[in-house]
Amino acid sequence: MSTLLEPRLVHKVEGNPWDIATYMKVGGYEAWKKCVTQLTPEQIVQELKSSGLRGRGGAGFPTGVKWDKVLNHRVKERYFVCNAGEHEPGTFKDRHLLKTVPHQLIEGCLIASLTARAKASFIYVNHEYHEERENLKKALAEARQRGFIGKNVFGSGIDIDLEVFEGHGSYVAGEETAMLESMQGRPAMPRQKPPFYPTDFGLYGKPTLVNNVETLCNIPRILYKGASWFTEVGTEKCPGTMMFSLSGAVNRPGVYEMPMGVSIRELVETCGGGVPGGRKIKAVFPGGPAFSMVTADQLDLPMDFDSLKKAGTGLGSAGVIVVDDATCMVRQTLKFSNFFKGESCGQCPPCRMGTINLATLMTKIEAGEGTQKDLDSLLQLCGFVKGTGYCTLVTGASVLVQSSLKLFRHEFEEHIRLQRCPFPAAPVEAAVH
Numbered sequence: 162m163s164t165l166l167e168p169r170l171v172h173k174v175e176g177n178p179w180d181i182a183t184y185m186k187v188g189g190y191e192a193w194k195k196c197v198t199q200l201t202p203e204q205i206v207q208e209l210k211s212s213g214l215r216g217r218g219g220a221g222f223p224t225g226v227k228w229d230k231v232l233n234h235r236v237k238e239r240y241f242v243c244n245a246g247e248h249e250p251g252t253f254k255d256r257h258l259l260k261t262v263p264h265q266l267i268e269g270c271l272i273a274s275l276t277a278r279a280k281a282s283f284i285y286v287n288h289e290y291h292e293e294r295e296n297l298k299k300a301l302a303e304a305r306q307r308g309f310i311g312k313n314v315f316g317s318g319i320d321i322d323l324e325v326f327e328g329h330g331s332y333v334a335g336e337e338t339a340m341l342e343s344m345q346g347r348p349a350m351p352r353q354k355p356p357f358y359p360t361d362f363g364l365y366g367k368p369t370l371v372n373n374v375e376t377l378c379n380i381p382r383i384l385y386k387g388a389s390w391f392t393e394v395g396t397e398k399c400p401g402t403m404m405f406s407l408s409g410a411v412n413r414p415g416v417y418e419m420p421m422g423v424s425i426r427e428l429v430e431t432c433g434g435g436v437p438g439g440r441k442i443k444a445v446f447p448g449g450p451a452f453s454m455v456t457a458d459q460l461d462l463p464m465d466f467d468s469l470k471k472a473g474t475g476l477g478s479a480g481v482i483v484v485d486d487a488t489c490m491v492r493q494t495l496k497f498s499n500f501f502k503g504e505s506c507g508q509c510p511p512c513r514m515g516t517i518n519l520a521t522l523m524t525k526i527e528a529g530e531g532t533q534k535d536l537d538s539l540l541q542l543c544g545f546v547k548g549t550g551y552c553t554l555v556t557g558a559s560v561l562v563q564s565s566l567k568l569f570r571h572e573f574e575e576h577i578r579l580q581r582c583p584f585p586a587a588p589v590e591a592a593v594h
């Protein structure tokens with residue numbers, strides 16, 4: 162796999178990519194015009210199916226299939242929501258896209274809204290993304306002024322509007338059904354799926370198309386350049402590029418657009434400039450803290466949904482966190498266990514109690530007060546709560562601990578044997594977040 166030199170999703174432009182005039186110079190809003198004036202919703206869906214685009218919000222679900230489901234739903238009152246709820250540790254790619262290419266996102270949202278024949282459409286933005294929300298509102302005003310949004314767009318008789326919705330500031334609120342609940346003024350708690358998938362039962366109980374920011378930013382490029390252009394890079398089953406949020410022990414943390422299937426090594430070494438201070442990689446979270454870690458001997462694994470799943474982990478929304486050999490894995494695991502505990506919405510008892518108990522046991526072991534029996538209890542608890550919630554939060558919390566214990570059990574045992582952390586003293590907060 163060769164390094165991608167020319168970005169494709171956030172293409173290079175002269176000037177500020179967030180200005181509407183600059184965006185239009187590189188074909189911005191051309192796909193929107195084509196969709197309004199030349200294509201039927203069925204043709205749009207067909208092009209997306211041919212592109213093989215898969216959702217970038219974490220699950221990798223085929224976008225064309227989802228759009229088809231909403232388009233052909235027997236219920237005619239439908240909604241569209243762009244999910245910019247991003248709140249996972251180590252994931253900041255949607256924030257980058259909101260900042261740099263707001264018009265590309267708006268164009269993708271307009272196409273989605275048109276295809277779904279949505280009655281109303283929203284961009285749900287994480288409560289903490291103040292600057293990005295304001296930028297987006299400014300961009301929407303510019304698009305309105307140019308006549309891309311509003312009544313009778315391109316003289317087609319089509320009226321379309323798009324609104325920014327100030328979201329919740331929690332991790333679970335990014336889960337699509339919790340997001341839809343919170344948009345209706347209810348607590349941000351997930352619904353049980355099945356049966357309550359948003360494509361059937363979404364906003365106000367009506368079919369709702371929900372897509373991630375990055376997924377939607379891909380749409381105008383696919384429709385402007387064609388599905389075959391999109392499939393030129395990436396893997397057969399995961400075409401296109403991915404925006405990787407790279408953080409932790411790397412010299413150059415940041416957001417990198419690379420082809421699907423790029424190796425972890427290329428991402429860490431070529432993009433991230435390797436590990437600081439000549440230290441070695443101890444572990445990498447390829448898909449954020451809710452998926453199993455990989456170790457230094459697995460750096461040639463391709464980063465795409467299927468390859469990582471086959472390797473027993475996952476890509477998620479590509480929040481890649483690198484951990485160096487100076488890090489205590491017990492402390493690192495505790496840090497993320499505390500995150501899951503704090504973010505559980507409390508609706509499902511196994512998640513509410515499981516995340517608290519996992520964090521309590523981890524705190525005890527990290528403090529040097531644990532016993533061998535606590536390690537058994539940790540594993541037993543993981544097995545008990547995994548897969549039990551309405552969403553995957555508690556599964557992520559269990560996978561984290563299971564993976565850490567499987568790969569770094571000796572570090573847990575050292576804490577028990579020495580009755581202290583064997584690594585130089587550092588507060589829990591110092592672990593990678």
Ligand SMILES: Cc1cc2nc3c(=O)[nH]c(=O)nc-3n(C[C@H](O)[C@H](O)[C@H](O)COP(=O)(O)O)c2cc1C
Pocket residue numbers: 215216217218219220221222244245246247248249332333334335336337338371372373374376377552553554
């Ligand atoms: C706990 C949790 C948090 C999530 N947070 C986000 C998020 O911040 N943004 C997002 O797009 N998807 C998030 N998802 C996934 C969404 O539920 C949903 O699958 C996604 O928005 C669908 O868009 P896509 O098909 O374009 O990927 C989250 C899922 C879970 C279980």
